Amino acid sequence: MTLEPPKASRRTVLTAFAAAAAAGAPLVGQLATAAPAYAGTENDTYVSNTDLYTSTADPVKEGTDYGRRYRRHEQLDRYLSKPSSPPRTAVMAIHGGQIERGTSELCLAIAGYNPADVESALVTEGLYDYWMFEGMRSENNRALHVSSVNCDDHVAVGIAASHLNVLSLHGCQYGQLGMPEPAIWPSVADPKLVVVGGLNQVFREALVKELNTAGFPAVDAFAPEYAQNLKDYAGGLTKNICNRTATGAGAQLEITEDMRRSLFGPEPTDFDWKSGRLATWNNPRFLGFRDACRRAIATVETGQVIL
16 A cells, blocks of 8 residues: 655664764765655555564564464375365455554454464364464554565465465555545545456456455456556566466456454443454455355356366
8 A cells, every 4th residue: 555655764864873983974964864664665664574573773572562473374286196275365364453444354354363362263164274463562552564476485485485375464544545636436526446457367357346245345456547647556576475476467456444443342441442343344245245255256266277
C-alpha cells in the first residue's frame, strides 16, 4: 500500500545526526539534504525486513514489538512410480497484527486454520502454507511496515519461491485509492472495496469473480478503467513478494478498512484490537470472505499442472 510521498525516516534523521557530528558540519545543513535510503519504500522506517531485524539505530524486539508466524506442511514423495502433489498455494500477511488489522485473521482462515487457535484446522482438506509478520505494539505499528517489494525475510522468500501461487493480504483506506471520479463502482458512500492485484491474471480474475459473487465488491487493478488510478495498488512489480513464486506471478488483495471492519463485530473494539477480532471473526460475513478466496484458489490450482 502507498500512504504518502516518501519523507526522511527516523533512521535517516538519526544517521544524518551521526554523520554531521563526525564531520563537524552544521546539523541543519545535513538534515536539509537527508533523503530516504531507498526510493519506493513508501515512507517506511526500515528499508527491508533484514534492516528491521538487525537495526541498532532504532532497535525493535521480536516478541514485544513484532512477531513472525508461519506453517509449512510436511511433504513426502516415497514412490518411484507416481509423482507427488506438493502444496501449490501459500497465503501471506506481511503487514499483519496491528499494522494492517484483520489481515492476520484472514490469512489464517484462508489457509484453513482457526485465527484464535492456530493448532486447530477449520477444514478437513485444502490446508495451505502461510507466513505472517505481525505488529504487536499498543501504538506506532505503522513504523514496522516494510514494503512488499522489500520483503526479504528468509522464510517468507523461501515459501514464496517454493509455491506456484501466493495470495498476499493487505489493508488500505478507500480514500487512498483515487478511484475514478465520479467513482465507477462502488460509490464512495459505501467504501467497502477489495482491489485485486498481482501478475497472475487467472488468479486475479478468479478472486474478482468469487468475491463479487459472494457480495464483496472487488475490482481488478489491471482493468483498463482502473489501471491508471490503481497502479500503486496493483502488485505489478516482479519484486513484490506475491510475485516471487515458482511461476513468477501471484495475487494480492488490498482490502479497505471499511471492508475489513465489516468482517468482524459491530463495535469499534471488535476490530481495533486483536482480542476483539479473535472474539468476533466467526460470523457469516467473515466466513463468506474466506470461502470466496478459497474457491478462487481452488479454481487456479485446478488448471495448474505440476511438472
